[in-house]
Amino acid sequence: MRVNAYAAPAEGLPLVPTTVERRPVGPTDVLVAVEYSGICHSDLHTVRGEWGPRPYPLVPGHEIVGTVAEVGARVTAHRVGDRVGVGCLVNSCGQCAPCAGGDQQYCTAGPVFTYGSTDVDGSTTQGGYATHLVVDAGFVLSVPAGLDPAAAAPLLCAGITTYAPLRRWGAGPGRRVAVVGLGGLGHLAVKIAHALGAEVTALSRSPKKEEDARRLGADHFSATADPATFSTLAGRFDLLLNTVSADLDINAHLGLLTLDGVLANVGAAPGPLLVDGHRLGSGRRVLTGSMIGGVAETREMLEFCAAHGITADIELIPAASINTAYERVLAADVRHRFVIDAATFV
Ligand code: NAP
Ligand code: ZN
Numbered sequence: 384m385r386v387n388a389y390a391a392p393a394e395g396l397p398l399v400p401t402t403v404e405r406r407p408v409g410p411t412d413v414l415v416a417v418e419y420s421g422i423c424h425s426d427l428h429t430v431r432g433e434w435g436p437r438p439y440p441l442v443p444g445h446e447i448v449g450t451v452a453e454v455g456a457r458v459t460a461h462r463v464g465d466r467v468g469v470g471c472l473v474n475s476c477g478q479c480a481p482c483a484g485g486d487q488q489y490c491t492a493g494p495v496f497t498y499g500s501t502d503v504d505g506s507t508t509q510g511g512y513a514t515h516l517v518v519d520a521g522f523v524l525s526v527p528a529g530l531d532p533a534a535a536a537p538l539l540c541a542g543i544t545t546y547a548p549l550r551r552w553g554a555g556p557g558r559r560v561a562v563v564g565l566g567g568l569g570h571l572a573v574k575i576a577h578a579l580g581a582e583v584t585a586l587s588r589s590p591k592k593e594e595d596a597r598r599l600g601a602d603h604f605s606a607t608a609d610p611a612t613f614s615t616l617a618g619r620f621d622l623l624l625n626t627v628s629a630d631l632d633i634n635a636h637l638g639l640l641t642l643d644g645v646l647a648n649v650g651a652a653p654g655p656l657l658v659d660g661h662r663l664g665s666g667r668r669v670l671t672g673s674m675i676g677g678v679a680e681t682r683e684m685l686e687f688c689a690a691h692g693i694t695a696d697i698e699l700i701p702a703a704s705i706n707t708a709y710e711r712v713l714a715a716d717v718r719h720r721f722v723i724d725a726a727t728f729v
Contacts, residue, residue, distance in 0.1 A: 387728040389702050390440040391430040397428070400729070401532045401655035403442055403509045404516045406636055410725040413461050413523045415469060417725040420511040421446025421695070422630045422708055423539040423567060425471075425651060429499060433653040437499045441704075444511030445471040448536040455717055458520040463598070464534060468524045469516065470539035471675045473508060477521075485677040487522075491630040499527035510639035510703070514728045524681055525561040526687035534694035538685060541695065545624065546684040547574035548647035551580060551673070552622050556580040561609050561616075561623040561639060563587075563607070565592045565599075566712075568626035568649060570719035572697060573599040576624075578691040584614070584620070588660070595718060613638060618666070625650045637668055645669040695720045702728035 385402045392399060408414050426443035428434050442468050449523040452460050461467060475482050475490035482490050498510030509516075518559050526535055543566050553561045560581040562572040569585070576583045577600030584603040585596035593604045605612045623639060625648040627633055637646055637659070644666065648656065656670075663670060676684065688694065696719045700708055708721040 384659050385517070386440045386513050386515045387418065388509065389511070389705055389728060390442045390512070393439045393653075394430065394432040394437070398478070400702070401440060403513060405515055406504065408453050408455050408517055410455040410457040411520050412455045412517050413451055413458060413467070413520045415449040415512055415516050415518060415523065415592060416445065416452040417449040418443070419448045419449055419517065419533045420442060420444045420537040420723045420725055421567070422705070422712060422721040422723065423537075423540050424712060427709055427712055427723050428628070428651060428653065432685045434651075438507045439555045440511035441499055442512050443498055444513070445469070446536045446539045446722075447497075447511035448532045449518070452515065454520070460520055461523055461525070466526045466528075468496065468522070468526045468535065468539045469511065469518050469522065470543060470681060471497055472670075472678070473518050473522050474503055487677050497706075512640055512702070512728065513654070514725055522678060523675070524678070524685060527641045527685055529689045529692075530685070531694050533699055535685075535723075536722050537571065537695035537697065538608065538688055539681070541567045541720065542575070542688060543681045543684045544568055544649050545626065546709045547675040547676040547680055548624060548649060548671075548703055549576050551623075552645045552647055554579045554581040554622055554635065555677065558582070558621045559584070559619060561586050561620045562601075562629070563623060563625045563636060564650065565596060565626035565719065566628065566715060566717070566718040567695065568624065570595070571693070572624050573601050573625060574688075574693045577601070577689070578693060584616070596615045614683050620644055622647065628652060630654050633657065634662045637666075637670070640666055643667050643669070647672060648672045655683065695722075697722045699724055702729075703727065
């Protein structure tokens with residue numbers, strides 16, 4: 384079926400309305416009628432060519448909430464009318480050790496990402512800035528009833544990307560956690576770390592987002608543009624989560640960690656992280672990274688967010704405003720996530 388969508392016609396060009404083909408619903412597929420689609424900074428990195436060449440035209444979007452419009456004959460987990468979500472993954476080999484362990488995002492054969500990937504049938508995946516998509520049922524998540532569907536969409540990427548390392552590295556009572564960058568990922572990281580019981584510090588470039596940060600659940604706030612921040616907070620944090628979309632002075636931030644402290648990097652700036660080994664070794668510090676999360680972990684995250692009343696703070700926009708929204712994301716002028724109303728993909 385051909386469906387309405389918004390696509391970048393080529394690298395670096397504004398998105399335009401178009402149509403894309405969706406495969407027929409196979410026995411294990413679900414046809415999702417998209418209601419809401421979040422704008423992640425990864426969409427911008429991708430279509431601006433910051434992560435290397437991609438196939439075009441390209442429909443971004445991997446924070447998708449909608450309803451089930453049709454299911455294949457062998458699908459039992461989802462029924463027509465159910466509210467569901469789709470994140471960054473739409474398939475994986477299912478055989479390798481990471482897949483067997485529930486880490487489909489680290490599939491050794493290469494996970495199939497929601498857009499710009501080669502799908503199992505050889506076609507190129509096209510994402511959620513569209514009215515419909517067809518996804519293998521194993522990668523379709525139930526969205527708990529208590530969550531507002533528009534504000535839940537960003538949980539499918541920003542939520543799981545921050546939940547996974549916060550859980551893995553023990554954010555919880557008695558632990559001091561710093562979140563760097565208060566964009567889409569960062570604002571959810573503050574909410575989630577707070578709900579996990581950690582003592583949360585928000586680190587943002589300027590003081591402009593302080594009030595926001597405290598409302599989101601931060602116990603403390605510091606502006607990183609102030610060099611005094613790095614001496615005042617030296618050696619303070621057990622865990623620091625970097626969600627910044629641009630190059631970061633990673634060594635200055637490593638200095639904020641306590642002995643054995645962990646810097647978990649999820650920001651995906653195009654350039655390399657230039658790490659001073661001395662800074663790492665002098666506090667036996669750990670530098671690690673994390674990429675989204677597996678299917679079961681995403682399910683767990685959605686249940687956690689429903690139990691704690693966590694959704695994103697969003698600005699709902701029509702599709703015609705996507706390019707303006709991209710400009711505002713680049714200027715970090717969004718509190719804190721743009722979500723597109725899929726009814727406007729016309
Ligand atoms: P976003 O909403 O644009 O937020 C990024 C934040 O980074 C901004 O709000 C800003 O925070 C800070 N920032 C922006 N430009 C900066 C600069 N030049 N110097 C210092 N700080 C700057 O982006 P997002 O959607 O949250 O995504 C954040 C990053 O995570 C992106 O690189 C994205 O690709 C990546 N990501 C990774 C994964 C993964 O699996 N690892 C998943 C999703 C996204 P302040 O204004 O508070 O300083
Ligand atoms: Zn994303």
